Amino acid sequence: MDHGNRSGDDVLVVGAGPVGLTAACQLARLGVRPRVVETLERPTTESRAVGVHARSLEMLAALDVLPRLESRGRRIAALEMVDGRTARTRARLELGDAPTRHPYVLDVARPDTEAVLAERAAELGVVVERGVTLTALTQDADGVEVALRSADGERTVPVGWVVGADGGHSTTRHLAGTHLEGGFHGQHFAMADVDVDTPLSPDTIRMFTHPDGMGILFPLAGTRARIMFFVDPPGPDAGAPTLEQIQALADARMGGRVRAHDPRWLTYFEIHHAQVPRYRHGRVLLAGDAAPARAGDHAPDPVADSADPGLVRRYLDDALRLTEPSAV
Numbered sequence: 001m002d003h004g005n006r007s008g009d010d011v012l013v014v015g016a017g018p019v020g021l022t023a024a025c026q027l028a029r030l031g032v033r034p035r036v037v038e039t040l041e042r043p044t045t046e047s048r049a050v051g052v053h054a055r056s057l058e059m060l061a062a063l064d065v066l067p068r069l070e071s072r073g074r075r076i077a078a079l080e081m082v083d084g085r086t087a088r089t090r091a092r093l094e095l096g097d098a099p100t101r102h103p104y105v106l107d108v109a110r111p112d113t114e115a116v117l118a119e120r121a122a123e124l125g126v127v128v129e130r131g132v133t134l135t136a137l138t139q140d141a142d143g144v145e146v147a148l149r150s151a152d153g154e155r156t157v158p159v160g161w162v163v164g165a166d167g168g169h170s171t172t173r174h175l176a177g178t179h180l181e182g183g184f185h186g187q188h189f190a191m192a193d194v195d196v197d198t199p200l201s202p203d204t205i206r207m208f209t210h211p212d213g214m215g216i217l218f219p220l221a222g223t224r225a226r227i228m229f230f231v232d233p234p235g236p237d238a239g240a241p242t243l244e245q246i247q248a249l250a251d252a253r254m255g256g257r258v259r260a261h262d263p264r265w266l267t268y269f270e271i272h273h274a275q276v277p278r279y280r281h282g283r284v285l286l287a288g289d290a291a292p293a294r295a296g297d298h299a300p301d302p303v304a305d306s307a308d309p310g311l312v313r314r315y316l317d318d319a320l321r322l323t324e325p326s327a328v
């Protein structure tokens with residue numbers, strides 16, 4: 001395979017979700033300006049990952065994006081366990097004493113996270129090429145050849161390294177010849193991104209216990225909130241829950257304290273607990289949901305994974321060794 005004259009910056013990041021953008025920013029800060037391709041012509045409007053925890057906040061602070069991110073989200077000072085039938089608080093965990101510079105959770109909708117990271121990436125000279133999809137990949141010890149499809153057709157491009165941050169259904173993972181191992185029958189949730197009327201203070205994430213399944217309220221900026229409920233598997237043809245169904249769940253399981261309106265996004269989703277056996281396959285590295293398929297699973301954190309300086313340093317070290325033909 002002839003890969004031409006490669007240098008340390010020919011790293012392709014596949015996917016401009018929170019993980020791809022974070023990895024791109026980290027690589028750029030470390031002197032490797034990656035190329036980033038993203039299938040979607042426009043960023044998603046789905047709120048998805050909303051709770052950003054202390055370790056990710058520390059790493060996002062190092063990327064100089066935290067004040068911008070905080071201006072779009074809401075600081076959460078405590079977690080509460082509430083009896084869903086009586087609305088009585090059973091336990092409250094204050095986060096203020098946590099041993100971190102950021103002893104709180106930041107609730108922020110994913111489009112805001114992406115927008116801020118994309119802005120930072122642009123400042124660092126990274127261009128996100130939208131409407132470009134990775135469709136094929138072959139590699140040998142010296143490099144990777146990828147096929148990228150866009151409105152202009154399909155091109156084959158040589159790159160030194162590929163970071164697959166293309167989500168739970170990762171094409172990169174499939175093309176690298178690996179697969180997820182683990183549990184594929186997880187918990188099901190009905191989820192709503194809505195505005196809420198509630199007397200409950202907005203600085204607390206509340207988990208409402210109920211015999212039929214837990215309900216969770218994540219306050220976002222303003223009156224916006226993410227509410228979710230453990231539910232039985234909705235079945236393959238269920239479609240999305242309606243606002244009325246979400247309200248009925250809230251009435252039953254949130255002590256009658258939450259009224260939902262103005263829905264932005266209603267959906268069912270399932271958490272899987274599966275992971276690839278290895279993150280690295282030759283010159284292909286997998287990150288975020290492409291590696292552990294954890295829609296909604298908070299640990300380990302996908303942003304923390306990709307922003308981890310040690311991990312990215314290892315990416316970088318590997319990338320810089322591109323000039324040494326026997327490196328891999």
Ligand SMILES: Cc1cc2nc3c(=O)[nH]c(=O)nc-3n(C[C@H](O)[C@H](O)[C@H](O)COP(=O)(O)OP(=O)(O)OC[C@H]3O[C@@H](n4cnc5c(N)ncnc54)[C@H](O)[C@@H]3O)c2cc1C
Pocket residue numbers: 014015016017018019020037038039040048049050051132133134135165166167168170171172267268269287288289290294295296297298302
């Ligand atoms: C319904 C739902 C609800 C969720 N709720 C929560 C939550 O409450 N809290 C939480 O912490 N997490 C939640 N998550 C999980 C969270 O969204 C993910 O952990 C997080 O988005 C992972 O980021 P990522 O960048 O690895 O992947 P993604 O966000 O999936 O981004 C991958 C990107 O790659 C692009 N892409 C895919 N294939 C290609 C290709 N071949 N070529 C180019 N680009 C490609 C996609 O368009 C996408 O933009 C939820 C997920 C879902 C689906």
